Amino acid sequence: MDTPLLHIKSLKTYFYTQEGIARAVDGMDMRIRPGKTLGVIGKSGRGKSVSALFVMRLIPQPPGRIIDVVTIFKAPLHPYTQALYDSIPRLTDTPKRRLEVIHGTVPNPLHFPSGCRFHPRCKYARNVCRTQEPPLENVAQGHQVRCFKFSAETKQLFS
Numbered sequence: 001m002d003t004p005l006l007h008i009k010s011l012k013t014y015f016y017t018q019e020g021i022a023r024a025v026d027g028m029d030m031r032i033r034p035g036k037t038l039g040v041i042g043k044s045g046r047g048k049s050v051s052a053l054f055v056m057r058l059i060p061q062p063p064g065r066i067i068d069v070v071t072i073f074k075a076p077l078h079p080y081t082q083a084l085y086d087s088i089p090r091l092t093d094t095p096k097r098r099l100e101v102i103h104g105t106v107p108n109p110l111h112f113p114s115g116c117r118f119h120p121r122c123k124y125a126r127n128v129c130r131t132q133e134p135p136l137e138n139v140a141q142g143h144q145v146r147c148f149k150f151s152a153e154t155k156q157l158f159s
Contacts, residue, residue: 006032006055013050020110024050041084043106077145080118116148124149126157 013025025047032038040048076082086100104121107113113120119129128148137150148154 002033002035004031004033006030008055011051011054013047013054022109023112024109025054030055041081043084045106045109075143077139077143077150078118078147079122079124079149083121083123116146124158126154128154128157 008028008030011025011028011030012023015022015024028047028051030038030051040051042048076085080102083100083102087102089099102121103123107117107120113130115131116122116125116129116134119125122129126148132148134146134148135151136144136146138144139150149158
């Protein structure tokens with residue numbers, strides 16, 4: 001296996017404000033191998049730019065939370081990632097195709113919801129999503145996802 005060009009484990013970037021701590025990036029892992037490209041998608045204000053600034057060493061900090069990794073464009077698994085992906089207009093769309101609507105509002109980074117950060121906007125959310133943070137699951141070679149739908153202990157709740 002090739003040695004990664006870039007390997008970041010548990011990246012955390014917090015901004016301390018008078019109102020409280022804004023967790024711009026909270027536990028992101030990233031590995032980029034030679035000849036590979038990493039695409040990062042997400043809503044505005046979710047930490048993509050801060051992560052890029054860190055990688056370019058423009059923000060000094062210690063070495064990161066992933067929800068859906070590596071095959072994200074080929075086969076996104078996390079419900080929120082799927083919804084983001086389905087909300088992108090494409091040139092190949094039929095004229096009447098309706099874009100996915102993600103209901104609710106983006107949470108305040110000073111006060112993320114308990115449990116899975118995405119449960120207030122997830123159409124599949126269950127009680128466990130509201131009370132516990134989902135574990136990072138290996139679902140295939142090189143594909144990890146942080147969602148109870150893929151946890152051996154809880155996936156039966158989503159059947």
